[in-house]
Amino acid sequence: MKFKSPPVNSLSLEFLTEFSIGLEKLENNRACRGVIITSAVPKIFSSGLDITEMCGKSVEHYGEFWRAVQEMWLRLYGSNMVTVAAVNGSSPAGGCLIALSCDYRIMAENPKFSIGLNEAQLGIVAPFWFKDTFVNVVGHRIAERSLQLGSLHPAPEAQRLGLVDELVPEEKLMEKAAAVMAQWLALPDHARQLTKTMMRKAVLDRLVAHREEDIKNFITFVSKESIQKSLRMYMEMLKKRKS
């Protein structure tokens, strides 16, 4: 699957819905045993959740948007397929979550590309299931420090921390992703899938059990004037940085 929503593959409601439907179709296709996720937008894997979806909208919209974020994660993290992220650009916040939700992450070895859960830098808090997914990849201590600081790790540091599994030259990224996929697909699906479920079930079940509460929390949080102000200021900062 190639993300192609210029300029920065931000995860809008429409993008998330299309991504989830795409995953569902592949999941239901018995001929499809694995998916490589990458981007068709140069230098950007995904800029994370579309901030404009969380600014100045109605309570109903926030609820619908958050449900779509949850749905995407439940499908990807809980997928029976082998999932490989070929991270060919920067990948903050929600973009990082997508990579973290895959079975294996390969990143282009460009130090200008960074990845991480930088929510704290926006004055917002990554929800528990973002945190759980992060902890399951890098461990508690690294996740704790990185989340509190809202760190975006340049590719070499991301590899050192275990946030990505390996770095390769950009031109070799898809070739490497295909080789990794072949290695994972060489195993019988049944054993691999049951093992994956065993490793991820507790974290998935936790969101399923608290899904409505999590939506309510998001709506309450994002509707606060102080949070709206932080998000607006962050968007302005992005625009100023550009000019």
Ligand SMILES: CCCC/C=C\CC(=O)SCCNC(=O)CCNC(=O)[C@H](O)C(C)(C)COP(=O)(O)OP(=O)(O)OC[C@H]1O[C@@H](n2cnc3c(N)ncnc32)[C@H](O)[C@@H]1OP(=O)(O)O
């Ligand atoms: C309880 C809440 C929990 C929430 C959980 C998760 C939160 C998130 O995922 S929030 C999103 C966090 N994302 C970021 O912090 C990334 C912000 N973007 C960037 O750092 C840069 O844009 C990026 C490095 C991705 C790309 O840099 P450039 O190539 O230099 O592009 P520009 O910065 O010029 O951006 C182009 C254009 O896109 C707009 N933009 C960027 N990111 C987003 C976004 N996430 N949502 C909406 N819009 C975004 C940016 O403002 C520019 O717009 P224009 O000025 O109108 O062209």
